[in-house]
Amino acid sequence: MVVLATKVYVEGDARERSLDALRSLVANEIEDLDVEYTVGVRHDDFAVVTIEGNDEVVARNLLREEYGEVTPDFEDGETYVGTLEGWDEDGFVLDAGEDIRVPADELGLGQGTPIQIVERFGLVQHTPLRFVYADPDSGTHRLADEERDRLYEWTRGSGRVNVNSATRGEVRATVNRAGHARDIVTVERLGLLEQSIICKDETDPPGLLAAIGTYLPAEIRCMIP
Structure with missing residues (x-):
């Protein structure tokens, strides 16, 4: 089993569409391998892929490399992936199976x-971010x-x-x-x-945000270079 460092936090029909999208993404990574797999969601909304077969080790490693893995064990100085759960004046809080505070x-x-x-960077909640873990007795966590x-x-x-809150x-x-397909x-x-959404040079990001915001029940932010 691999717990991917990406979450399924929407409900209802949106949750089913998200799981369908996840199955397609997983298939793209491992469909040529000799494995059988199922896709699910853990109690804390992290996506889970259960894999069995002759190539299960290879399949797990491919998914870890692509999405990062949520693990119960951390090693000092190693890089992991957590999702951006919150921020305040003191730092970021990432969810990597446990709260990781990056000051x-x-x-x-x-x-x-x-x-x-x-x-400034237009970051939205739940974005996966890589961080370097530090033993609490010897240092502090940092962004990778x-x-x-x-x-x-x-x-x-x-x-x-x-x-x-939306699939690609x-x-x-x-x-x-x-009506903005030509603007991105x-x-x-x-x-x-x-x-x-990567804009073209002549596209105004706030204008695009205003245009699509009424269609998406989501958190949306701009990054203006």
Whole structure:
């Protein structure tokens, strides 16, 4: 069994659509392997894939590499993935099966409070973020260097609109419905239900947010370079 570091936190029909999307994503990763698998959701909303077969070790490793894994055991100095559950003046709180607090001075994302950083990078709740675990007796957790690099790379682009509570297919369909398909480059998947709409150079991210916001019952934020 692999507990993926991405959550299924919507309900009703949206939950069923999300699970269908997750099954498709898992199939894309491991369908050529000699395994049988089932997809489910843990009590804390993390996605779970149970795998059996001759290639089960390979399949688990592929999914761990693609999505990160929620594990009960952490090692000092190792990198893991947690979902962004909250933020305040003191730092970020990530859910990695347990609450991981990354203090403000360990974010490494430039000046400003954590609240200002969330706004500047357009981060939405539940976005998977990589962090380096620190033994509580010897140090503090920090965002991983590769995560900092990824977020800084966003600021060198043409702007983004980040969304949660919707699959990639639902976000693409919403952009099309709002008549803005030609205004974006693509929709980048951050997690199962967290997406980043990459705008074209001439597209105004706040304008795109306003156009699609009425169609999506979601948290939506802009990243303006």
